[in-house]
Amino acid sequence: MEQPVRCPCGSGDVFDGCCGPLLAGAPAPTAERLMRSRYTAFARGDARHLRATWHPSTRPAALDLDPALEWRRLVVLDREGGGPFDTEGIVEFEAFWREGGARGSLRERSRFVREDRRWLYVDGELR
Template identity: 50%
Template sequence: MRSRYSAFSVGDVAYLLRSWHPTTRPPRIEPDEGLRWVRLEVLETTGGSPFHTEGTVRFRAHYLSRGTEGHLDEHSRFVRHEGTWSYLGAL
């Protein structure tokens, strides 16, 4: 989760697509150039240890959009795919 937030922050579209599960991955992502991610709060997690095959993360990501503060709340699901964690989607 934190690595995906960092990728959104720096616009690393290739990493975002690689870390998205192939069954839910969009064909492309076009970052909003007027959006700047400024802070991540992880609010709750389940699973996600080396012994788990799935987990969830509830988070709040804070941003500035053309000078206006905002935040995105999401409860995300991750699954282990081919040995790495992949973002499956929001719950």
């Protein structure tokens, strides 16, 4: 019997019960859930999900994901708003990576908006 796969976002849930449905197109209920699904998309190389959840006003024309960059762990540090009844939210996180022998982290304070009942990533400020 195949063992369930843990979600890369670090929620502790299995992928199919966490970010899997969001990567398949289901709307995220909160800004944090969207941010976690975007981390998972980076970890899995899913550029389609990243583009689909990026606000059109800031979405890049192309995404070039580095397959050698391995996203290892996500820690949510802070959140403001971003709930099911909000229209704006901020999520601050630190994402840890490895590439070859190098290791590091990226810390970002991300802005999200909810339009037509869907959360979208607007932009982020690196910390």
